[in-house]
Amino acid sequence: MSQDTATYDAAAEFQDRASISQKAQALLHKYPWLSSTMVLVVASIIFSFFNENFLTPSNFSLILQQVAIVGAVAAGQTLIILTAGIDLSCGAIAVFSSMTMAKLVQGTPGEGEPVGIAIWLAFPAGLLVGMLGGAINGFLVTKVKLPPFIVTLGTFNVFLALTLTLTKGTVPSIEMDPFLLTLGHYVNLGPFRVTTGVLFMFAMYMVLAFVLRYTSWGRHVYAVGDDIDAARLAGISVNRVLMSVYMVAGLTFALAAWIVIGRVTVASPNTGGDLNLDAITAVVIGGTSLFGGRGTIFGSLIGAIIVGVFRNGLTLAGVDLYYQLLAIGLLIIFAVSVDQWIRKARK
Amino acid sequence: MSKKPILQAVGLTKSYGRVVALDGSDLELFPGEVLAVVGDNGAGKSTMIKCLSGAEVADEGQIIVDGQQVSFKRPQDGRHAGIETVYQTLAVAPALDIASNLFLGREMRKKGPLGSVFRMIDSSGMRKAAKEHIAALGIGTIQNITQAVETLSGGQRQAVAVARAAAFGQKVIILDEPTAALGVRESRQVLKLIESLRDRGMPVILISHNMPQVFEVADRIQVQRLGKRAAVVTPKSHSMNDVVAIMTGAMTVDKKDQALTSVR
Numbered sequence: 001m002s003q004d005t006a007t008y009d010a011a012a013e014f015q016d017r018a019s020i021s022q023k024a025q026a027l028l029h030k031y032p033w034l035s036s037t038m039v040l041v042v043a044s045i046i047f048s049f050f051n052e053n054f055l056t057p058s059n060f061s062l063i064l065q066q067v068a069i070v071g072a073v074a075a076g077q078t079l080i081i082l083t084a085g086i087d088l089s090c091g092a093i094a095v096f097s098s099m100t101m102a103k104l105v106q107g108t109p110g111e112g113e114p115v116g117i118a119i120w121l122a123f124p125a126g127l128l129v130g131m132l133g134g135a136i137n138g139f140l141v142t143k144v145k146l147p148p149f150i151v152t153l154g155t156f157n158v159f160l161a162l163t164l165t166l167t168k169g170t171v172p173s174i175e176m177d178p179f180l181l182t183l184g185h186y187v188n189l190g191p192f193r194v195t196t197g198v199l200f201m202f203a204m205y206m207v208l209a210f211v212l213r214y215t216s217w218g219r220h221v222y223a224v225g226d227d228i229d230a231a232r233l234a235g236i237s238v239n240r241v242l243m244s245v246y247m248v249a250g251l252t253f254a255l256a257a258w259i260v261i262g263r264v265t266v267a268s269p270n271t272g273g274d275l276n277l278d279a280i281t282a283v284v285i286g287g288t289s290l291f292g293g294r295g296t297i298f299g300s301l302i303g304a305i306i307v308g309v310f311r312n313g314l315t316l317a318g319v320d321l322y323y324q325l326l327a328i329g330l331l332i333i334f335a336v337s338v339d340q341w342i343r344k345a346r347k
Numbered sequence: 348m349s350k351k352p353i354l355q356a357v358g359l360t361k362s363y364g365r366v367v368a369l370d371g372s373d374l375e376l377f378p379g380e381v382l383a384v385v386g387d388n389g390a391g392k393s394t395m396i397k398c399l400s401g402a403e404v405a406d407e408g409q410i411i412v413d414g415q416q417v418s419f420k421r422p423q424d425g426r427h428a429g430i431e432t433v434y435q436t437l438a439v440a441p442a443l444d445i446a447s448n449l450f451l452g453r454e455m456r457k458k459g460p461l462g463s464v465f466r467m468i469d470s471s472g473m474r475k476a477a478k479e480h481i482a483a484l485g486i487g488t489i490q491n492i493t494q495a496v497e498t499l500s501g502g503q504r505q506a507v508a509v510a511r512a513a514a515f516g517q518k519v520i521i522l523d524e525p526t527a528a529l530g531v532r533e534s535r536q537v538l539k540l541i542e543s544l545r546d547r548g549m550p551v552i553l554i555s556h557n558m559p560q561v562f563e564v565a566d567r568i569q570v571q572r573l574g575k576r577a578a579v580v581t582p583k584s585h586s587m588n589d590v591v592a593i594m595t596g597a598m599t600v601d602k603k604d605q606a607l608t609s610v611r
Contacts, residue, residue: 029495214467216454219443223451226440233402233438235423235452293442 029342032287033299036335039285040306047313054316057191067282067308068197069259073275074282074300075204076252079212079245081283083225084292085141085148087246090253091275092159093133098257099163101126102267105177119179127254133159134250141246142239156276163269176265184262197259202301204252209297221245225292281328282307285335289343306331350377350609351414353550354399354430354519359408361394368394369405370574374552376519377609381541381551383561386571387594392554393435395571396521399552400432401425413518423452429517433508435524441497446470446477448496449511480514481506484540502533509540513549520544521552526560538564558587567606570594581606 048055080087104122140151183197212218223231286303288295314324352375361369369391397403401419455469456462512520526534562582570577570593578600592598
């Protein structure tokens with residue numbers, strides 16, 4: 001025993017002598033959201049030098065409104081990426097859900113008066129469609145055992161096609177139900193003036209963060225992404241966890257669709273086509289590993305805000321749109337490099 | 348000598364496609380003993396313990412736990428019957444901490460409405476219990492229970508896996524090649540763990556390639572050959588050379604010379 005203790009002391013001493021980069025690595029390993037938070041703070045400070053309007057409550061309110069939709073989709077996407085999966089169909093599910101809600105409320109215009117159904121039926125139906133979309137993805141991943149990338153690439157096109165079939169490619173121009181526009185209202189919070197959609201997105205993050213951190217289900221989501229065989233042998237019903245993750249994610253995409261309707265005040269088949277890549281970008285920049293099992297949900301919120309801050313800050317600094325894309329691209333590569341560097345340290 | 352087996356397998360058969368991994372193999376584990384299962388690669392050792400733990404479903408044969416016939420479909424079924432298994436691949440989630448790993452798949456809930464309504468897990472309670480389990484096995488080198496498992500050495504990880512089995516195993520603990528990936532000092536630690544399990548009266552099945560280790564801790568040694576039980580001997584009745592000879596088919600042991608009943 002004394003020998004063991006001696007060895008341990010030696011190891012501890014060795015750890016004390018670890019270089020600064022090793023210490024940084026260990027710190028980032030423990031708190032994966034730290035690097036993205038630092039990027040956010042540093043970027044905000046730099047942008048504030050270029051334009052005095054950048055670091056103002058009204059500008060940040062604007063940024064938050066711009067990232068509310070992507071942020072909400074990224075919340076669901078994070079769950080899936082934590083299980084080492086990916087969902088390319090998230091945007092398509094969101095658009096399909098929003099079209100379902102709008103179409104059901106408005107009815108189909110044709111001969112005579114369009115007959116819509118009540119909002120208290122149409123709205124849950126839209127959410128159900130989102131969950132159902134997720135369930136289809138989950139079924140194909142767990143039962144048919146296809147890779148999530150392929151599954152969701154397929155369903156992405158399927159849901160898009162369904163949406164276009166439903167609308168015949170047109171934007172319904174009838175006035176929207178007031179309930180569906182709820183998340184477009186403005187509220188004042190001190191100097192900030194944001195939409196209820198922003199607050200709703202924050203609430204989604206709170207709920208998911210609680211569930212991930214404080215319930216068995218949350219632990220199991222991490223365990224499944226970390227090592228699926230280990231999780232199975234540890235007695236976790238792996239398929240049930242995966243299925244529930246895809247369905248909960250589908251629900252968040254449908255809720256994101258509600259934010260979309262509030263923001264653009266119509267349900268358009270054309271909004272949200274690039275939501276999938278934007279959401280994945282937010283998750284990755286937020287420090288969640290594409291290999292699963294590592295990351296936090298709040299990281300994705302920060303990731304979404306970083307993308308918004310970069311777009312907004314570069315615009316205010318008078319930088320060309322093309323260079324903004326370049327900056328986001330470099331940011332993604334930087335984020336994934338950091339993730340790889342952290343993982344290598346612990347092999 | 349008339350002890351009843353706590354775990355018994357009769358005529359277990361399992362094939363993967365055309366490959367017959369288990370060909371009507373038997374096994375008896377008696378209370379309080381360490382039964383080693385040895386055999387060449389492909390003799391069906393791992394397949395047998397997978398059937399016994401519920402990770403695989405046997406095509407034919409019976410599994411009897413404590414006199415009751417059972418049918419395991421999933422790893423959970425084995426655990427419910429009181430059989431805990433430490434797999435060769437360790438089955439720990441590397442990014443989760445030690446306490447989370449110990450309770451993975453059966454987390455403790457908080458008391459009261461926080462646990463029943465909000466389904467909150469009792470993190471501090473699990474940490475405390477994990478500390479006690481680790482201490483009970485005399486694993487002194489693990490200091491911080493909130494360390495991620497991936498920051499541990501191979502021996503420490505193995506210790507976590509064994510501690511989990513010991514904490515929840517009610518009837519039987521199965522260890523599949525627990526020392527295969529370990530160094531000398533770490534192997535010693537694991538052997539000590541096995542002995543402390545036996546001292547607590549816990550029956551253990553030990554799958555191993557390492558003859559000296561098997562002869563050190565086992566009460567009886569079951570030799571598998573070509574998916575069947577070739578013989579059951581004791582470290583006293585037969586030498587390592589004999590066991591290797593039985594494994595390769597160079598030697599057969601008459602039924603009356605075998606140790607088919609408890610020797611403890």
